[in-house]
Amino acid sequence: MPCGSTYLWKGMSTWFCCGGSWGPCGSAGGGACGTCQSASHMAAWPYLTSACFNITRPDECGEGLPERGCGYTVNVKHQCSGAKVCVTFADCGPNTHEFCGEEVCCNGSCRTNRIIDLTPSAFSAIGNLDSGSLPVYIYE
Amino acid sequence: MRNVLLLPELAPLALAVLLGWTGGAKLLGRHTARQAADTALARLLPGDRTAALALRAVGALELVLAAALLVVPPSSVTLWPVALWPVTLWPVTAAATAALGAGFAGYLAYAKVTAPQSSCGCASARHTPVTPRSFARAGLVVAGGAGCAAAQAPWWSAANHRPVAAAVVVIAFGVILVVTSSELDSRWLLPLRRARVRLFGHPLAGTAGEVPVAATVELLENSLAWQTMAPIVRSALADHWDSDGWRILRYSGVHTGADGPRPVSVVFALDANATLHTVTEPVIRVSVVDEESQQAIATPAAEVTRRPLLPMAAPGLAGA
Amino acid sequence: MQNSASTPFDRRRFLTSAAVAGATIVGASALGGLDPDAAFAAPMRPTDPAIAAADFAEGIITGVKGSTLHVHGSFGTDYLIRLTNATSVWKVHPTTAAAIETGDGMYARGVRMPDGTIAADAIWVNIVNITCKVRAITSDRVHLQHNQHTIVGRILTGTTVATYGHASATKDLSRLRVGQAVQVLGAWRPADGSVDVVRFSTGH
Numbered sequence: 001m002p003c004g005s006t007y008l009w010k011g012m013s014t015w016f017c018c019g020g021s022w023g024p025c026g027s028a029g030g031g032a033c034g035t036c037q038s039a040s041h042m043a044a045w046p047y048l049t050s051a052c053f054n055i056t057r058p059d060e061c062g063e064g065l066p067e068r069g070c071g072y073t074v075n076v077k078h079q080c081s082g083a084k085v086c087v088t089f090a091d092c093g094p095n096t097h098e099f100c101g102e103e104v105c106c107n108g109s110c111r112t113n114r115i116i117d118l119t120p121s122a123f124s125a126i127g128n129l130d131s132g133s134l135p136v137y138i139y140e
Numbered sequence: 141m142r143n144v145l146l147l148p149e150l151a152p153l154a155l156a157v158l159l160g161w162t163g164g165a166k167l168l169g170r171h172t173a174r175q176a177a178d179t180a181l182a183r184l185l186p187g188d189r190t191a192a193l194a195l196r197a198v199g200a201l202e203l204v205l206a207a208a209l210l211v212v213p214p215s216s217v218t219l220w221p222v223a224l225w226p227v228t229l230w231p232v233t234a235a236a237t238a239a240l241g242a243g244f245a246g247y248l249a250y251a252k253v254t255a256p257q258s259s260c261g262c263a264s265a266r267h268t269p270v271t272p273r274s275f276a277r278a279g280l281v282v283a284g285g286a287g288c289a290a291a292q293a294p295w296w297s298a299a300n301h302r303p304v305a306a307a308v309v310v311i312a313f314g315v316i317l318v319v320t321s322s323e324l325d326s327r328w329l330l331p332l333r334r335a336r337v338r339l340f341g342h343p344l345a346g347t348a349g350e351v352p353v354a355a356t357v358e359l360l361e362n363s364l365a366w367q368t369m370a371p372i373v374r375s376a377l378a379d380h381w382d383s384d385g386w387r388i389l390r391y392s393g394v395h396t397g398a399d400g401p402r403p404v405s406v407v408f409a410l411d412a413n414a415t416l417h418t419v420t421e422p423v424i425r426v427s428v429v430d431e432e433s434q435q436a437i438a439t440p441a442a443e444v445t446r447r448p449l450l451p452m453a454a455p456g457l458a459g460a
Numbered sequence: 461m462q463n464s465a466s467t468p469f470d471r472r473r474f475l476t477s478a479a480v481a482g483a484t485i486v487g488a489s490a491l492g493g494l495d496p497d498a499a500f501a502a503p504m505r506p507t508d509p510a511i512a513a514a515d516f517a518e519g520i521i522t523g524v525k526g527s528t529l530h531v532h533g534s535f536g537t538d539y540l541i542r543l544t545n546a547t548s549v550w551k552v553h554p555t556t557a558a559a560i561e562t563g564d565g566m567y568a569r570g571v572r573m574p575d576g577t578i579a580a581d582a583i584w585v586n587i588v589n590i591t592c593k594v595r596a597i598t599s600d601r602v603h604l605q606h607n608q609h610t611i612v613g614r615i616l617t618g619t620t621v622a623t624y625g626h627a628s629a630t631k632d633l634s635r636l637r638v639g640q641a642v643q644v645l646g647a648w649r650p651a652d653g654s655v656d657v658v659r660f661s662t663g664h
Contacts, residue, residue, distance in 0.1 A: 014643065015589050021534030022520050022565035023588050023648040024606060024655070038567075039518050039535050080361065081370035095591055098641035099663035103626035105362045105416070110626070121516040124569040128376035129584045130550050131361065132645045132659060259608075266608065333596050333638045343599040344615065344633035352621045353553075354629040354659060365485035375548035376582040383476045390475060392546035392581070403546050409479035415628040427482030429475065431545065436478050 002073035003086035005139050009065050011115035012104050013076060013136040015123035016044060018091055031091030033070035041085055041125065043076070044093030044117035052092035061100035061113045068140075076116065076126065079135040080106035083126040085118075093117045104133045111135035146309050148291040149298035151284045152209040154313035155237055158281070159206040162263040166199025179261035180251035195261060205240060208233040213294035234288040241281030248274050264323040277320040353380050355415045356387045360408055362416060365424040369393075372428060373406050387412040395428055395437055403431040514581070515572045517541055521564045521585075527557065528577075531566065540577040541568050551585040552647045552656050553619060560585055563650045586648040588655060594640045602636065602657065604644060612654040613644055622660040629659065636660060 017025035018036035030036050032048055046056035047067045058065055068074075070089055077084040094117040103112045116138060120129060127134045166172060176182060176191035185191045214230045244262075251258050252270050260268045262277075299306040318324050337343070357377060360366050375392035382388070391406045409425040428437045517539040523530035529541040543549070543557045547570075551559045560566075560583075567587060570580035592604035592611065602613040621629040622636065636642065643661040648654075 016591075017588070019535060021518060023586065023650075024590055024609070024611060024653075025534075025588075027607065027609065037535050039516060039533065039537070080367050083370075095641065098591075099643070099661075101625045101664045102623075102661065105626075106367070112626070120518060120567045124516060124567060124582070124584075125514055128582065129567060129587050129589070130376055130645070130658070131357070132589060132643070132661065269610065330595065330639050337597065337638060342634040342636075343597050344636065350631075352619075352629055352631050354621045354623075358623075358629055363485070368485060374581040375546060376550055376584070377554045378548035379472075379554055381472055381476075383472075386476065386480060388472070388476050388479050392548060403544075405475060407475050407479035407482070409476070409482070417628050421486055424485050425479055425482045426485055427475075427478040429478050434474070436482065 003075045003139070005075070008074060008138045008140045009063075009115060010079075010111055010135075010137045011063065011113050012102060012111050012133050013116045013118055013123070014094055014114050014133045015120055015129060016091075016093060016117045017120060018042075018044075033090045035070070036090035036119070038120050040090075040119060041087045041122040042090040042119045043074070043087040043122060044091035045072075045089045046092070046094065046096050046115060048089060048092045056093065056095055057097035058113070058115060060097040063096060063113050063115055065115060072140075075139040076118065076122070077137045077139065078126040079109065079111065079137060081126070085122050085125040087118060087122045090119075091117070102133075104135050106135050109135070146298050146302060146305055148287045148289075149293050150295050150306060150309045150313065151287050152291065153295040153299075153310065154317065155281065155284045155288070156206040156209040158277075158317055159202040159209070159237075159240075163199045163202025163206055165263045166195050166261075167203060168199070172196055172199075175259070175261050175264070178259040180247070180255040180258045181261065183255055183258075184250070201240070205233065205237055209237065209288070214288075214291040230291075231289055234285050236285070237288065238282050238285030241278050241283075241285055244278035244281060245275060248278055262323070263321065266323065268323050271322060273320050273322055277317075280316065280320065351413055351415055353387070353389075356380075356410055356412070357389065359410060359414055359416055359419070359422055360389060360424065363422050363424055365408060365422075365426050369406055369408075369426060369428075372404065378405075382412050385412055386410070393428070395430075397437065404437065405429045405431060514569050515578055517568045517570070517578050517580075518566065521560060521562055521566055524560055524562060529560065529566070529583075531568075539568075541566075541570070541583065542573070542577050542579045543583070544579060547580045548582045549585065550583065550587060552616070552658060565648060565650070586650070587645070588648050589643065589645050590655075592642055592644050594636060594638050594642055597636060597638060602660075604642070604655075606644075612652075613646065613657040614654055616656055616658075620657045620659070622662070624662050625664040633660065636662075 017038045018028050018031045019038055020026060020028055021038050032052060036042055045068055046058045047053045047065055048069060068089060072089045073086055075084055075086050094114045096114055099114050102114060103110050123129060169175065172195055173192040176195040177188045181191040181194055182188055185194055212229050212233055248270050260270050260274050318328065372393040372395050373391045374394055377389060378392050379390040380388060386409045389408045393404050393406045394401050395404045407427050414422060430437055517531060519531040519533035519539065521529050522532045527543045531539040531541055533539060549555050549557055564585045566583055566585045568578065568580045568583040570578040573579055590606045592606045594602055595605050596603040600615050604611045604613050620633065621631055622633050623629050624635055640662060644655060644657055645659040646655040646657040649656065
């Protein structure tokens with residue numbers, strides 16, 4: 001069921017731009033799925049495909065998250081405020097293994113390792129872009 | 141051997157190494173199609189496939205020239221192989237090399253003007269922007285090609301006759317090649333920069349200072365106060381200032397009271413010196429001020445001190 | 461509190477008094493936060509029935525007319541963004557609408573009005589969040605590699621901070637390393653494509 005309430009994973013969410021918009025995003029294409037746009041509720045997942053996994057290597061940080069492909073939808077919930085957004089997987093990322101040990105906390109409870117990247121549209125729906133990262137739960 | 145410097149004699153060797161490398165990368169590389177699509181060739185020629193074919197053709201030409209530079213002796217030599225080569229082959233090789241370099245320089249200029257973000261496509265499928273170093277390398281090919289014409293002997297004879305001098309010149313050519321090839325930077329330039337930081341100290345040492353606002357915002361976002369006020373806050377951080385050891389963070393929000401939704405400022409006051417590492421239980425003062433009446437509003441914040449912890453989830457339910 | 465502040469300085473003094481005299485909330489522990497299923501069921505941010513779900517806009521600012529921004533979206537949509545006294549404006553740091561210029565890029569969160577415009581709650585001007593590798597460090601710049609391109613990251617004295625792993629944000633940038641992977645949060649400069657770095661984040 002798309003964007004359901006079954007717990008899938010938890011960790012840090014950061015944000016990124018895609019789809020060839022302004023600034024350094026000008027040279028970014030439509031992501032690994034070809035459909036990514038900063039203005040849509042979309043996300044990058046580290047295990048989009050096997051090829052993607054070989055780049056992001058979340059296992060090196062101890063994250064055994066499952067494979068979910070292009071077009072898959074999940075709910076991303078800000079651990080602190082409860083704000084929630086439904087996103088569609090459209091790209092491969094983040095590069096989890098390069099940031100092992102990175103942490104963001106809320107209410108004394110900390111989420112470690114970046115395991116999802118949201119478009120500006122999705123991230124701003126549950127937090128502030130200048131925060132850079134949020135602790136989140138992910139549901140499918 | 142009359143030429144003291146050996147430069148014209150050894151230039152063919154250096155050029156052969158350069159053109160062999162770049163030609164091989166273009167003709168035999170597995171990623172030539174992608175390499176071509178990233179360059180200004182894709183703009184110059186109709187379609188990515190044509191650009192890839194053109195890139196491979198240039199690579200083939202470079203390899204042929206590299207081979208010629210390596211084995212064809214200058215025509216003034218009277219060694220036995222010279223009978224196998226037409227007398228004009230050496231000048232043609234030298235002229236072709238110089239022309240190739242001029243062609244590179246012209247193409248790089250075109251690329252810089254029409255597609256400044258494009259890749260050079262010169263020696264690697266990795267994106268390498270067109271920089272002054274690219275032009276310098278093309279210029280060296282022109283100069284090298286022209287210089288070759290003045291060679292008095294094949295490079296192998298020159299090296300044999302004056303091995304030490306030849307070694308010095310070859311090493312110098314090698315250094316020039318590496319310095320003008322940004323494709324090779326990761327092998328020497330980054331380690332050199334790391335070593336410089338280790339030897340001479342970090343350029344950004346001594347930048348530590350008072351607690352930055354970002355750390356205070358982190359502390360706030362980690363707190364119960366933030367979670368409590370989340371339903372009211374609508375904006376990102378609107379303003380901040382320090383006053384008497386307090387750091388004030390102001391947000392805009394909407395409070396729905398008896399007379400409907402009203403715009404408010406939500407202000408948090410924190411210890412300006414507190415961070416996630418200095419406090420585990422941050423003490424935060426909160427006030428909600430009606431924007432129009434400038435009156436403080438009683439909010440849920442006033443009733444909250446601590447919420448009871450929820451019972452722990454059963455093992456296996458919460459995940460890692 | 462009867463004090464109605466007129467100048468910005470008075471307003472800050474007034475708000476400071478209000479804040480310091482306000483309710484005290486102690487602690488970082490609220491919900492256990494360990495049970496995500498319970499967290500899913502926990503009450504969410506209540507939506508005010510008078511205000512619709514948050515809307516989003518992005519693009520290049522093509523015109524600034526009073527408190528209205530004309531924005532050319534990157535994906536075919538154009539927007540009219542209305543700024544109010546309640547809109548927070550970020551351009552390197554929290555600032556005012558006066559800092560917004562034509563040619564700036566932006567993301568905005570707000571509410572769609574009946575006339576089709578968006579009343580912005582928050583606008584982030586030229587904000588970027590890019591994963592890079594550090595290629596060189598000088599006293600006022602960090603040269604970064606992002607997706608095959610080189611970007612100059614400018615260090616802003618007093619503003620640029622770094623977060624190393626789970627440490628809190630610090631102004632100490634001396635732990636940045638050549639060759640290291642960093643997340644760079646900053647403000648793009650349209651004129652030359654460089655980035656004013658607000659925060660470096662690393663894994664450790």
